[in-house]
Amino acid sequence: SGGASSLRSSARAWADYLTGVNATNVTKSHRATPPKKTLKKPTVGPEDQYEVAEAFAAAARAVTRPSLRVIATTVVPACGAVLANGMFMASWPAVAQARTAKNLGALNPLPFAFTFANCVGWLHYGFVCRNHYVFWSNALGCVLGLLYTTTALKLGCPDVVERVAVGGLAIHICAAYATGLRLASPAKRKLCAGLVANFILLCYYAAPLSTVAAVVRSRDASSISGPLVLVNAGNGLLWTVYGAAVEDALVWAPNLAGVALAAAQLALKLAFRGAKASTTAVAATAAKGGT
Numbered sequence: 001s002g003g004a005s006s007l008r009s010s011a012r013a014w015a016d017y018l019t020g021v022n023a024t025n026v027t028k029s030h031r032a033t034p035p036k037k038t039l040k041k042p043t044v045g046p047e048d049q050y051e052v053a054e055a056f057a058a059a060a061r062a063v064t065r066p067s068l069r070v071i072a073t074t075v076v077p078a079c080g081a082v083l084a085n086g087m088f089m090a091s092w093p094a095v096a097q098a099r100t101a102k103n104l105g106a107l108n109p110l111p112f113a114f115t116f117a118n119c120v121g122w123l124h125y126g127f128v129c130r131n132h133y134v135f136w137s138n139a140l141g142c143v144l145g146l147l148y149t150t151t152a153l154k155l156g157c158p159d160v161v162e163r164v165a166v167g168g169l170a171i172h173i174c175a176a177y178a179t180g181l182r183l184a185s186p187a188k189r190k191l192c193a194g195l196v197a198n199f200i201l202l203c204y205y206a207a208p209l210s211t212v213a214a215v216v217r218s219r220d221a222s223s224i225s226g227p228l229v230l231v232n233a234g235n236g237l238l239w240t241v242y243g244a245a246v247e248d249a250l251v252w253a254p255n256l257a258g259v260a261l262a263a264a265q266l267a268l269k270l271a272f273r274g275a276k277a278s279t280t281a282v283a284a285t286a287a288k289g290g291t
Contacts, residue, residue, distance in 0.1 A: 072242060087141075113145075237259050
């Protein structure tokens with residue numbers, strides 16, 4: 001009934017009390033001062049820490065500007081879902097051409113297996129957290145990633161593609177068993193699914209890191225697709241904003257890492273954009289002078 005100021009002061013009282021309780025449990029030398037009698041003393045056990053944190057997150061969200069919160073928690077993830085699905089569909093023309101020609105050609109199939117494994121992980125996380133945005137931004141990617149991977153396997157791709165797809169699926173089966181049948185706490189289920197999804201995503205980021213190292217050694221950034229990197233950066237930025245808005249580090253932290261990686265690739269693209277042309281010109285001049 002006191003509005004935002006009353007809610008803010010109540011949240012501060014709870015924060016002071018919980019800080020005192022935690023300090024008492026560690027040092028046994030600080031006596032916690034409970035809040036006013038109008039506030040019921042909470043039960044702060046190992047299983048209740050997550051619920052308490054969620055309650056404070058709800059209090060913090062209530063005192064923020066409503067218009068910005070609506071944009072950050074609805075419009076931003078909706079745009080991220082549309083952009084993510086567009087990224088998954090962007091590979092279809094090349095895959096369709098390979099299916100028609102019955103030959104992979106220059107198509108690199110390894111990202112398809114990582115896309116499948118990554119999307120299954122985030123599909124699982126969205127299901128555990130009951131997050132529609134995370135779920136539907138990866139559902140199409142899961143289906144298309146499987147289609148692209150099976151196409152590559154049928155056309156004779158390297159064995160590593162099969163190992164990534166099967167290994168990733170095995171990891172997710174173990175994680176689904178843990179979250180569905182073993183873990184009772186919602187916090188532990190969310191943490192398990194989120195850590196598995198983040199692990200697969202970090203493996204997915206390892207491929208661009210090898211590209212960055214090759215670009216630095218050769219001083220040739222022609223292998224980096226500028227438009228694709230920009231789209232990846234935009235997608236990562238949208239999900240970073242959304243993850244920060246809902247205070248979910250398992251969402252914003254890996255996407256922030258993706259944004260940083262995309263920024264590094266763009267910096268290399270700008271730094272070495274004239275290196276190949278200069279090398280070619282020097283070689284042509286030397287060849288001309290030798291004739």
